[in-house]
Amino acid sequence: xxxxxxxxxxxxxxxxxxxxxxxxxxxxxxxxxxxxxxxxxxxxxxxxxxxxxxxxxxxxxxxxxxxxxxxxxxxxxxxxxxxxxxxxxxxxxxxxxxxxxxxxxxxxxxxxxxxxxxxxxxxxxxxxxxxxxxxxxxxxxxxxxxxxxxxxxxxxxxxxxxxxxxxxxxxxxxxxxxxxxxxxxxxxxxxxxxxxxxxxxxxxxxxxxxxxxxxxxxxxxxxxxxxxxxxxxxxxxxxxxxxxxxxxxxxxxxxxxxxxxxxxxxxxxxxxxxxxxxxxxxxxxxxxxxxxxxxxxxxxxxxxxxxxxxxxxx
Numbered sequence: 001x002x003x004x005x006x007x008x009x010x011x012x013x014x015x016x017x018x019x020x021x022x023x024x025x026x027x028x029x030x031x032x033x034x035x036x037x038x039x040x041x042x043x044x045x046x047x048x049x050x051x052x053x054x055x056x057x058x059x060x061x062x063x064x065x066x067x068x069x070x071x072x073x074x075x076x077x078x079x080x081x082x083x084x085x086x087x088x089x090x091x092x093x094x095x096x097x098x099x100x101x102x103x104x105x106x107x108x109x110x111x112x113x114x115x116x117x118x119x120x121x122x123x124x125x126x127x128x129x130x131x132x133x134x135x136x137x138x139x140x141x142x143x144x145x146x147x148x149x150x151x152x153x154x155x156x157x158x159x160x161x162x163x164x165x166x167x168x169x170x171x172x173x174x175x176x177x178x179x180x181x182x183x184x185x186x187x188x189x190x191x192x193x194x195x196x197x198x199x200x201x202x203x204x205x206x207x208x209x210x211x212x213x214x215x216x217x218x219x220x221x222x223x224x225x226x227x228x229x230x231x232x233x234x235x236x237x238x239x240x241x242x243x244x245x246x247x248x249x250x251x252x253x254x255x256x257x258x259x260x261x262x263x264x265x266x267x268x269x270x271x272x273x274x275x276x277x278x279x280x281x282x283x284x285x286x287x288x289x290x291x292x293x294x295x296x297x298x299x300x301x302x303x304x305x306x307x308x309x310x311x312x313x314x
Contacts, residue, residue, distance in 0.1 A: 024243070024300040029292060032069045034076075035307040037265050040274060040314045041231050041283050043208060049172055051309040052078035052104065055215075055236030056289025058116060059097050060090040066290065067100040074103035076308050079172035081107050083159070084236035084287065085114030085183065085215035087150070089121050089294050091143060098153060105157035108171045112162050112180045114215035114237060117147050121293045162213050164190040168200040177201050177210040179228060184218040185237060185255060191224040209311070217257045217286055222268045226282045232311070233284040238262045240288025244301040263288040263302070285309060 042049060052073060059066065081104045088097050119142035151161060160167045162180025169176050177200035182188035192198070201207050209232070212225035217235035225233045240263035241250025250262035260266075267273055267281030290304045 024298040028301075028303055029297055029299045030065060031303050032066070032290060033303040033305045034073070035264075035305050036310065037285065037307055038310045038312055039232060039265065039283055039285070040312050041209065042311050042313045044313050046174070046208065046313050047172075049080070049174055049209075049311040050076065050078045051234075051311065052076060052081045052107075053084070053234055053285060053287050053307040053309055054081065054101075054104070054290070055084040055287040055306075056086040056114070056239060056291055057097070057100070058086055058089040058121075058289075058291030058293060059093045059100065060088070060294050061092050061096055063096065067096055070100040070290070070306070071103055073306055074107075078107060078308065079174075080169065080176070081109035081159075082211070082213055082234050083109065083111040083154075084213060084234060085112050086116040086236065086289070086291075087114075088145065089116055089291070091120060091145060094146060094150070097150075105154070105159065108169050109154075109157075109159035110162050110167070110169060110178055110180070110211075110213055111154055111159050112182065112213050112215050113147060113151070114183050115186050116293075117145065117150065118183075118186070119144055121295060123295045164188075164192060166192045166196075166198040166200070168207075174208040175200070175205055177207045178213065179210065179225070179230065180213040181221055181224075183215045184221050185216040189214070189218070189221055191221065191228075194228050212282075216255050217253075217261075217284070219256050222257075222282075222284065226268055230282055232309075233268065233282055234287075234309075235284070236287045236289050238286055238288065239292065239299075240286075240302040240305075242288075242292060242296070242299055242302055246301045250302070257286070261286060263305075 163182045167178045212230035212233040214221050216237035238253040244250050250259040253262045267278045268284045270281040271278035288305050
């Protein structure tokens with residue numbers, strides 16, 4: 001290969017790289033998608049139940065288009081809203097976040113928090129996410145966000161806090177048993193014991209379904225939900241890999257979940273329950289989320305998303 005050909009090839013790759021970066025930072029990161037997924041998990045004879053899954057907004061002041069898009073999701077008329085955390089990424093984001101979620105807070109809901117609900121993100125080398133464990137000890141104390149007020153606002157609206165606890169919710173006439181954990185990425189998860197007074201399945205009222213809710217889908221949490229006979233586990237955190245390869249998928253998940261399950265509807269620990277070999281698996285949905293850290297505002301081959309889960313009779 002001649003020197004001139006090498007130079008032209010290098011220049012072409014540089015142009016292609018710059019174009020991909022511009023696309024991921026200016027187009028795809030704001031190209032919000034609504035995913036619609038059907039989950040055959042309800043008891044026989046039941047009508048469909050719609051669950052809106054919101055995750056990883058990472059909202060900062062001034063993101064009006066994201067706020068408006070999230071508000072418009074109320075037109076889907078879900079029976080239940082599940083928020084799997086990392087709602088914001090800035091100390092002053094509370095007004096915009098509450099405005100975005102206002103129509104959803106009028107609907108039965110449940111939530112857990114993620115690491116960036118507790119503290120604001122800090123600048124990091126993006127290459128760290130290619131390591132087996134991307135967590136690190138910060139060089140300076142992070143900025144604590146007003147998460148206690150956020151939890152109070154959610155609770156006051158009627159949403160159920162599933163931080164390492166169980167509860168029950170009624171949605172469209174169905175009784176749903178709920179179990180959730182705090183953020184496993186911060187090692188704050190403590191899976192609630194089954195069979196106690198707070199376990200709706202032990203009461204006199206029949207339960208139609210059990211949902212498991214967590215922010216980061218670490219294997220230990222998913223294993224606990226599977227052992228607890230959860231019908232559907234719901235999580236976020238992964239951003240779907242955030243930077244993916246077309247026709248390949250995610251390169252990382254920022255937790256110990258395999259990249260093949262970085263987003264979408266899957267089974268755990270095996271294939272989906274409706275696929276060969278999946279009869280003993282738990283249904284699991286992982287959202288790629290709607291945002292990014294403000295210090296890495298790019299997405300490639302992984303559009304920001306919210307999901308309407310339509311649960312139907314198995």
